[in-house]
Amino acid sequence: MVERSSAEGAAFATHIPPDGIFNAVACRPSTSHVRYRFTVVPRHGVVLVKCARPALAGPSKGTRTGSRFPELALCLILLCGWPARAVAEEVVVAVNPRTPAGEPTARNTLSAIFGMRLRAWEDGTPIRVYVLPDNHAVHIAFCKQILGVFPHQYRTAWDRLVYSGTGQAPLEVASEAEMRARLAGIRGEAPVVLGSEEEMRARVAGTAGAIGYLSRKMIDESVTVLQVQ
Amino acid sequence: MPRSLPWWPALALWLGLCHPALAFEAFEGFQVHGFLSQGYFLTSNHNNLFGESTHGGSLGFTEIGVNASWVPRPDVQLAIQGLSRRAGGAAEGEPELDFALLDYAAVETADRRLGVRGGRVRLPFGLYNDTRDVAFTRPSILLPQSIYFDRTRELAISGDGILFYAEERGAWGNFMLEFLGPFFQRIATDNSELAVFGFELAGDLESRVSFMGRLIYETPVRGLRFAITGARLLAKYNPRFDPSQDLGPGDDAFEPLIFSAQYEAEHWSLTSEYARRRIKDEGFSSEAFPNFDLDTVGESYYVQGIYRIDPHWEMVLRYDVFYNNVDDRDGSKTEAATGIPSSFQFAKDWTVGVRYNITPSWMVRAEYHNVYGGTLYLLPQDNPDPFALSKKWDIFALLLSYRF
Numbered sequence: 202m203v204e205r206s207s208a209e210g211a212a213f214a215t216h217i218p219p220d221g222i223f224n225a226v227a228c229r230p231s232t233s234h235v236r237y238r239f240t241v242v243p244r245h246g247v248v249l250v251k252c253a254r255p256a257l258a259g260p261s262k263g264t265r266t267g268s269r270f271p272e273l274a275l276c277l278i279l280l281c282g283w284p285a286r287a288v289a290e291e292v293v294v295a296v297n298p299r300t301p302a303g304e305p306t307a308r309n310t311l312s313a314i315f316g317m318r319l320r321a322w323e324d325g326t327p328i329r330v331y332v333l334p335d336n337h338a339v340h341i342a343f344c345k346q347i348l349g350v351f352p353h354q355y356r357t358a359w360d361r362l363v364y365s366g367t368g369q370a371p372l373e374v375a376s377e378a379e380m381r382a383r384l385a386g387i388r389g390e391a392p393v394v395l396g397s398e399e400e401m402r403a404r405v406a407g408t409a410g411a412i413g414y415l416s417r418k419m420i421d422e423s424v425t426v427l428q429v430q
Numbered sequence: 431m432p433r434s435l436p437w438w439p440a441l442a443l444w445l446g447l448c449h450p451a452l453a454f455e456a457f458e459g460f461q462v463h464g465f466l467s468q469g470y471f472l473t474s475n476h477n478n479l480f481g482e483s484t485h486g487g488s489l490g491f492t493e494i495g496v497n498a499s500w501v502p503r504p505d506v507q508l509a510i511q512g513l514s515r516r517a518g519g520a521a522e523g524e525p526e527l528d529f530a531l532l533d534y535a536a537v538e539t540a541d542r543r544l545g546v547r548g549g550r551v552r553l554p555f556g557l558y559n560d561t562r563d564v565a566f567t568r569p570s571i572l573l574p575q576s577i578y579f580d581r582t583r584e585l586a587i588s589g590d591g592i593l594f595y596a597e598e599r600g601a602w603g604n605f606m607l608e609f610l611g612p613f614f615q616r617i618a619t620d621n622s623e624l625a626v627f628g629f630e631l632a633g634d635l636e637s638r639v640s641f642m643g644r645l646i647y648e649t650p651v652r653g654l655r656f657a658i659t660g661a662r663l664l665a666k667y668n669p670r671f672d673p674s675q676d677l678g679p680g681d682d683a684f685e686p687l688i689f690s691a692q693y694e695a696e697h698w699s700l701t702s703e704y705a706r707r708r709i710k711d712e713g714f715s716s717e718a719f720p721n722f723d724l725d726t727v728g729e730s731y732y733v734q735g736i737y738r739i740d741p742h743w744e745m746v747l748r749y750d751v752f753y754n755n756v757d758d759r760d761g762s763k764t765e766a767a768t769g770i771p772s773s774f775q776f777a778k779d780w781t782v783g784v785r786y787n788i789t790p791s792w793m794v795r796a797e798y799h800n801v802y803g804g805t806l807y808l809l810p811q812d813n814p815d816p817f818a819l820s821k822k823w824d825i826f827a828l829l830l831s832y833r834f
Binding site for chain 1: 455459461463465495497499501503504505507509510511529530531533535538539540541543547551552560561563564566567597599652653694696738741790
């Protein structure tokens with residue numbers, strides 16, 4: 202990781218890795234280098250600062266004490282002032298690797314899919330929609346960030362479909378781990394031993410249309426991230 | 431005092447605690463959902479709502495529904511819902527078939543849907559009728575009665591026929607059109623006659639071919655939508671006795687036109703609906719009932735604000751107005767001519783309520799209504815003497831609801 206200091210006292214980094222965490226070095230004219238750790242959510246700015254111990258070659262004790270207050274204040278503002286931002290995480294749309302979704306997928310297509318108004322992919326594969334509970338932080342972030350709606354509006358739309366017989370509800374999963382397992386086509390935590398090749402094909406085929414969402418840190422090779430246009 | 435507590439809240443509590451995710455997919459594409467609500471109503475001045483509600487209140491309001499839906503292929507859905515409803519003297523929990531339909535979407539893309547639904551379908555009117563028995567989808571315990579008249583619920587909830595739908599989505603907004611027709615209203619019990627005419631008829635009221643259409647427009651302004659509903663609902667009366675003892679063979683036409691507007695923000699929403707209804711009864715007048723026919727226009731509107739304090743707490747404030755006849759808004763002409771108390775001709779209802787979402791599946795509500803007029807909202811079954819009803823009265827209500 203490349204780090205660079207600034208004579209003007211601003212903190213910035215030259216390289217942002219995909220996990221959204223990078224090191225920055227802040228430099229104030231009166232102090233030496235202080236190392237920070239930031240969590241960055243793309244499009245949402247810097248959201249968390251973890252103050253590491255000052256750099257090894259620190260200045261005299263008096264200078265350091267004098268410089269601590271603004272650093273502490275910055276940490277307090279970042280940690281306490283914007284609590285909603287501190288928990289915000291980047292959410293991505295995830296699909297089963299065999300889901301025949303077009304790349305990149307248009308936002309209005311996603312709207313129709315999660316609104317349960319579009320029930321098949323272009324090749325005719327049934328769409329299976331997985332969601333987290335209404336009050337799950339990742340569900341709230343998904344609704345607002347990706348679809349631009351409030352979670353209660355989706356609930357209203359699903360209720361209307363379910364209780365008037367005109368549509369179905371998405372399949373609700375309890376946790377992100379379960380979401381990932383369902384999208385990947387694994388039911389439950391334990392590996393499933395399949396009796397035959399036919400059963401294997403049926404399992405994979407059954408999950409081929411699966412779509413859901415996960416926070417980026419949950420993404421692994423078992424699911425595919427869908428690019429949203 | 432309440433007679434006996436219904437048994438199901440205990441069952442629902444047990445189900446809710448032991449099986450928080452009761453909604454299930456039995457096999458791929460087959461889902462089961464349902465809801466349960468129990469209400470408590472306390473009213474003033476002997477105006478009884480859902481049973482004897484003035485002394486210690488009434489627990490005579492229960493809604494239980496279970497539905498199943500199956501999507502055998504992405505463009506076909508089969509759905510069925512059974513309902514059991516207790517509502518004072520109007521319903522005693524008899525199971526009824528609420529909807530049973532086959533839906534076929536001929537075209538289904540991200541921007542467009544075209545399809546047809548057949549069987550027993552929900553009547554598409556206004557903003558709340560589609561799911562009016564599900565407490566979670568209502569803005570309050572009692573829907574605004576001026577438009578979602580519970581007394582004629584049986585006629586308004588669902589009908590048997592064919593519904594065509596079309597949806598078009600684009601940068602200029604989303605249009606959703608539904609046209610139901612030809613269809614027949616559900617006129618099955620004497621309650622329908624009581625609801626329409628205020629008394630049970632000797633002969634039979636029979637539905638005739640009716641039509642209804644609704645257009646919803648969701649504007650590009652996020653959360654702002656409008657709807658317009660129009661309908662022509664027809665019924666025919668087959669007298670049982672000769673004209674000296676019965677009504678004549680009359681035709682009843684009900685033609686409502688409803689305009690709806692709603693703005694939904696993250697923490698609050700503002701909703702208003704306005705309705706104009708024409709009621710025309712022809713051919714009913716007979717020797718026994720010489721002046722039965724009528725041709726009147728009624729008017730209703732409400733303005734409703736909802737504030738969501740956080741995901742758990744929600745508050746509602748509403749002003750709801752009803753005029754049975756725009757030519758007699760205070761009911762004085764009707765009272766002078768017929769003796770029917772003026773309070774049957776209008777209603778002005780201020781409602782304030784609070785909702786608490788215990789979990790996404792459990793909800794409890796409390797609300798207060800201050801009603802001026804509105805005695806037409808009360809069931810004749812619960813209030814045998816219309817002259818004993820008060821013009822100014824209050825409702826306090828509690829509701830516990832579960833859904834899966």
